[in-house]
Structure formats: structure tokens, C-alpha cells
Amino acid sequence: MHNLPLINIAALHVLIAQGKSVVLIDATIDKVNQRIDADGATPELIPDSVFMDIEEKFSDHSNPLPHTFVDAAKFEKEAQALGINRDSILVIYDRWGVYSSPRAWWMFRAMGHENTFVLQGGLPAWKEQHLPIVSKHLDTATLPHGNFIANPQPNFWKSKAEILKGLKDQENTIIDARSASRFAGTSQEPRAGLRSGHIPGAQNLPFDQVLSDIQYKDSSALKAIFDPLIGEKPVVFSCGSGISAAIIALAAYQLGYEDLAIYDGSWAEWGADENVPVERD
Structure with a gap:
């Protein structure tokens, strides 16, 4: 198994071809004073990816500080809602290239999920290879609920x-x-x-x-x-x-x-x- 945090597109394709339990995660957030999508723009996404909402569902809004980590119970619930299982191989990307995907990687590693990786170059690298693009994430309401278990690593x-x-x-x-x-x-x-x-x-x-x-x-x-x-x-x-x-x-x-x-x-x-x-x- 790939044991470094960065994974390239070729290695991702190998995992998928081998029938591994890969979950593609878009963890994009806006930058300070810079939005990823203009109003009304059609998003460009890697096919079959789910959206990890770092700003809302994976941040602790009882804390006045931005982006603070949620507790284990909340993280587990939200990860399961994305269809993530204990044996899932997570490949995380963002639409900037590299910006918020390492934060999502760190969060999953901090919750004990070792098979978590960041797609080198993210969506821009995917587009450079002229690979398929879609405009919508997978509808998580239609996915089987995952059995992910949070195991916090302090x-x-x-x-x-x-x-x-x-x-x-x-x-x-x-x-x-x-x-x-x-x-x-x-x-x-x-x-x-x-x-x-x-x-x-x-x-x-x-x-x-x-x-x-x-x-x-x-x-x-x-x-x-x-x-x-x-x-x-x-x-x-x-x-x-x-x-x-x-x-x-x-x-x-x-x-x-x-x-x-x-x-x-x-x-x-x-x-x-x-x-x-x-x-x-």
C-alpha cells in the first residue's frame, strides 16, 4: 500500500483499477478574500467525489475561532454520512491544487485513519491530463452509511x-x-x-x-x-x-x-x- 501522504493521478488510477475501496473527497474551501467559484459559475469536479465541508460540518462552531477541530463523535458522524468505512482508502483533493486538502488529510489522520492521502496537484493536475470533469458531487443521501470509527490521536x-x-x-x-x-x-x-x-x-x-x-x-x-x-x-x-x-x-x-x-x-x-x-x- 502507498505509505506516503501524497499520491499522484497514476497511482490513484491503479487503486481504482484494483478494485480498492477508494473514496474521493473534495475538501475545497475558499481562500481569504478569494472564492473558488464566482457567483453562478458551474463547479468543476473530479467524478464520483463527495464533498467534505470543512467550513461548516467539520469545524466546531461553538468555538469562536475559525476552523477549529470538531470532537470525535461529531467527526465520526459526519465521516459516516460521507459513506466512509473503516477500510476506505481516502484520496483528498481540492480545486486550488494544494490548499485545504492537507488540512482534511491531517484531520483524518488525527482521527486515526491511516489510509488517507492527498492528490498531488488536485483538480488542476487532473484537468492538465484532460481527464473527465463533472459539475456535481455524489449525493451522499443516496450512499450507504459508512462504518468509520474515530480513534483520536492527541x-x-x-x-x-x-x-x-x-x-x-x-x-x-x-x-x-x-x-x-x-x-x-x-x-x-x-x-x-x-x-x-x-x-x-x-x-x-x-x-x-x-x-x-x-x-x-x-x-x-x-x-x-x-x-x-x-x-x-x-x-x-x-x-x-x-x-x-x-x-x-x-x-x-x-x-x-x-x-x-x-x-x-x-x-x-x-x-x-x-x-x-x-x-x-
Whole structure:
């Protein structure tokens, strides 16, 4: 079985041809101030895919922070509603290329589902090969209910309290996926009410630096990026709201680095709290 998080289109076709229990998942969300589809536009989708609604069904709306992870019971219920089973092989894509699909990958891995992969290049790579396109997702109301079981893996996430505890003794390597100007505190945050700057001691790796256009850079290029940043300490990835942190977390995982976690609250939480320390360049 393919054991790295990224899977290409050829490998996906092999799995399908072998009759494997593949579930194709579109995990697209809009970017900040940028929508994937204009009003009235017909969506372009990979055939036979279901839609994972990260913004609504897979985010905790009892929490004022954006995109925070739902509890295990809610996640299990929503995954089962997508027809996902315990033995399903999940191949996740997004319509940008690589943006929100790594977040969905991380969420399923955090719930213990190891056979979860991201389609390298997403929908744009699919279209480049002139493969079929449809305009509608599968109607999940017509699918058999899945038997997916959530098995939470707490090591995939870090809380604000855990970050604070680790700051004193520099227990973690913290890598921030926001732009260099947001990290330095020289540009304003896109979300109102947030201070500028970064978590003390954090390093900056803007998420687009691990990408080449619509897909991830190759392993040698990624290794040159990560080797100077990652040492022996556990690594925590942060960003604005937990989406782009997953992009660089997946890249590190692809290289074989271990002991990786995402700070789910990210800057949306840290930057709003006047009682936690902030550094600016």
C-alpha cells in the first residue's frame, strides 16, 4: 500500500483499477478574500467525489475561532454520512491544487485513519491530463452509511496551554506558515482584532515556499527547506487559522520527519490574547 501522504493521478488510477475501496473527497474551501467559484459559475469536479465541508460540518462552531477541530463523535458522524468505512482508502483533493486538502488529510489522520492521502496537484493536475470533469458531487443521501470509527490521536494537535508551557524551556520547534510580513509584524492581519507578530522563538516558512505552482515541490527541494529548520525537538506548525499549517506539516511528513503537530488555534487565537507574549521583527 502507498505509505506516503501524497499520491499522484497514476497511482490513484491503479487503486481504482484494483478494485480498492477508494473514496474521493473534495475538501475545497475558499481562500481569504478569494472564492473558488464566482457567483453562478458551474463547479468543476473530479467524478464520483463527495464533498467534505470543512467550513461548516467539520469545524466546531461553538468555538469562536475559525476552523477549529470538531470532537470525535461529531467527526465520526459526519465521516459516516460521507459513506466512509473503516477500510476506505481516502484520496483528498481540492480545486486550488494544494490548499485545504492537507488540512482534511491531517484531520483524518488525527482521527486515526491511516489510509488517507492527498492528490498531488488536485483538480488542476487532473484537468492538465484532460481527464473527465463533472459539475456535481455524489449525493451522499443516496450512499450507504459508512462504518468509520474515530480513534483520536492527541499527538497530532497542540493547544495554547501546551505552547505556553513549552516556551519557557524551548521544548518545541515552532514553524509559522504565514507570510514573512505577517510573521514579522510589518503587515496587518486579515482578521480584525489580532495583534501583529509571531510566537516567541518561532521560525517562518511561508506555505507557498513548499509548493511549485499547483503542487508540492519534489523531495530534494523540500529537504533543503526543512533540514535547516527541524532538529531533534518536537515540531509544532502554526498559521492564521490552522489551514496552511497543514500544508507545511504534510510536506514535513512526506520527508519522514516525526513528532509533528499543528497548533489548532494558531494566530487567530494567539494574536487575540493580550496575555500571551508576541515577538516582532
